Amino acid sequence: MPIKTIVHTLKLLLPALIPSWRFFGVIAPSPRIEFTLLETIEAPSVTWKEFRPRPETISVIDMLKRMFWNPRWNESLFLVSCAERLMENPTEHSRNEIFNCIGNELKQDAILKKRTPYLQFRLVFLDRQDSEIHKRTIYISPVYRYSEDAVS
Amino acid sequence: MSLDFAIRLTEILLGFAFIQQCIEHLWASRNEKILFFPRFILSVSLVLGFETQWTSLALVLLGLLILNRFQGPYNGGSDRMSLLILCCLCLTLFMPTQAAQELVFGYLSLQLVLSYFISGWVKITNPEWRNGQALDDVFRYSAYPASESFRSFADRPRLILIMSWAVILFELLFPATLLTQSTLIIGLIIAATFHLTNACLFGLNRFFWIWLAAYPSILWLQYRIFGAI
16 A cells, blocks of 8 residues: 555544544535436436435334444435535545446436436535525536446 | 453444444445455454454454545544544553553543533534524434434424533533443433434434443443542
């Protein structure tokens, strides 16, 4: 492993060894990931859908199950972190993680994959200004061909 | 609680928390399985008490690879707490004297206390937490509520205000529970209930399991400082 990677990893470790513990100190603008599917790389992006919208309700039994098994939700929280990182300190890693996650889920649908093989995502941030919730699109990704291998 | 017993309990609880996390990752893409399958085996080994010194060291090294894979914590605060407990446990097991072991394990307990106290402090110094607006925002538009129906909590301002102050006061008063063993146990039960509520409302299940793993250290520290008062 190169020295640069080791130093970088130790920098990532430091906040765990000396944590700030400032949970929810300030409620920052909150990201939502939306995506659109395109037939060609040049097709205009028209219809955006929220990626993994929350269910309307959750039963008590599901809540208890989620104490032990909650991979989709934890992955979604990781994508929220990636979206925040993409705004604070944009890296290809954060962008690729979001793209690969959406792409992996869409690849399951063979018909969809054949009809609309291109994918684009955007980050919409929700924020309160006075008493109203405002929605702003802060980032639009390049168009990817999700039916191919993962982006890395 | 003796130091040896507290360390053993930490190994078991940490091992179980890691097993739960690993099982979730084994569901994910192939490149995650490469990291989380060995972690699963090592976590089982930690629970069983097999060569815990070397097992914990291997888990730390694997933890660094995982940190690098996700370019930071995968699950925010819960991953940071996982690494903190793991590094403290590993260092404790490698320390040559009991005094040095106590110093490292004591650092973990201190961080546990700070995890509540500092969180409470940043909230009470923020006017939006004091008037309930911040918690209203969490429910109304943050990414955390696990279902849309939980957002309706934001339409109950009185309840939100009570919840905000309950959280602030509990977090700020947590260090005071160290005075006696009984108050500490009550404090830890309230703390665990708080994490359980967060797990149910916001889907933060990993926080619940990993914070439990730090509790033996504070039970030991209380006994070490105040005896069995």
